[in-house]
Amino acid sequence: MAIEPLSEEERAEALDALDEWDYDEARDAITRTLTFKDFSEAFAFMTRVALLAEKADHHPEWSNVWNRVEILLTTHDAGGLSHRDVDMAEAIDALVE
């Protein structure tokens, strides 16, 4: 089941709304870096994101160094950003608000 990438207009609108996310043009992806008090808090956050990701069947590319978590979202099946990335970004933002 192919997933449609965002149109130019939809992408512009999404990037405008997702204040905390940067656009990675080379990957047609969005990225966010979050910093926590320590590793325990960072990994607790990652666990919550993992549950979201598994539920949505949409998984981030991400890395962690102690209290820092870097997340990249893109949709391989769409060849770039899709509504699934926007939904996941909004869900991640809701976790850390």
Added chain:
Amino acid sequence: MAIEPLSEEERAEALDALDEWDYDEARDAITRTLTFKDFSEAFAFMTRVALLAEKADHHPEWSNVWNRVEILLTTHDAGGLSHRDVDMAEAIDALVE
């Protein structure tokens, strides 16, 4: 509390023993990439490593893309590889044996 880096001889011995790990000379670090059946298994493994890391107060630099986990171990306080990395690598290997 400074941690001593491995001597040349200790490093050579450790790298010889850690079959599954590659040496990153630029970082004076060791790296291992593991592949699992799916995200759920990969993240379950990461959770077990997180518990090891917190217990040892020694944390990996790592990334995950779906079923793949890349781990880099080095000791910032030692400016490179220390016995703490060797111990952590052995503990991680024991998890996946």
